[in-house]
Amino acid sequence: MAVLLRPLAGDAAAPLSFQRSLNKYSCRTSFPSPSNISRRFITFAVVKRSPKRLKYSSPRFTKEDGLLYVEVDPWGADTWKLDPIVELLKQGAVGVIPTDTVYAIACDLRNNSAIERLRSVKSPKENEWILDPVVIADVYGPEGLDFVVAAGTRVADPSTVVDMTGSLPRIIRQGKGPKQPWMVVEDEEDSPGK
Incomplete structure (x- = not known):
């Protein structure tokens, strides 16, 4: 909730520029109005719709062939898209997530069946690297992956x-x-x- 104080004097009371995104805050409590208070300042209590609510107007994720595919901003501006992933992990899902260096196959470590699914999906072999989430989804998807989180291409600065x-x-x-x-x-x- 935001409180807005505006001096009102005659025609100086212009409408708010973002009035469409404001809703009057309805309060069922009535307060006595003392007659000796100047009418120069009037307090408006308004609720501005959060721009984050616009997130629900676009598709949150796609589900192709039983595999949930979520695209997120590499800088974390839309972490709300990961809510279904968190729920899937809590239910024992196995999926692909980006880390700071490579993509990883992930599961809830407190869920024994999820750990077994991860082991069967990954089939760990010596000297084998798994880097590309698309290849991981193509190769391992039929074997039990539930989701893929793609954070886009991140070009790293050269390191010493x-x-x-x-x-x-x-x-x-x-x-x-x-x-x-x-x-x-x-x-x-x-x-x-x-």
């Missing part, structure tokens, strides 16, 4: 890789960040003059 195992830190790959004085570049250390 520093080997900290030796006596001096060595830059293996220079990324976006600046070279710090304590870092030794691999080429400088390996040069014949050293």
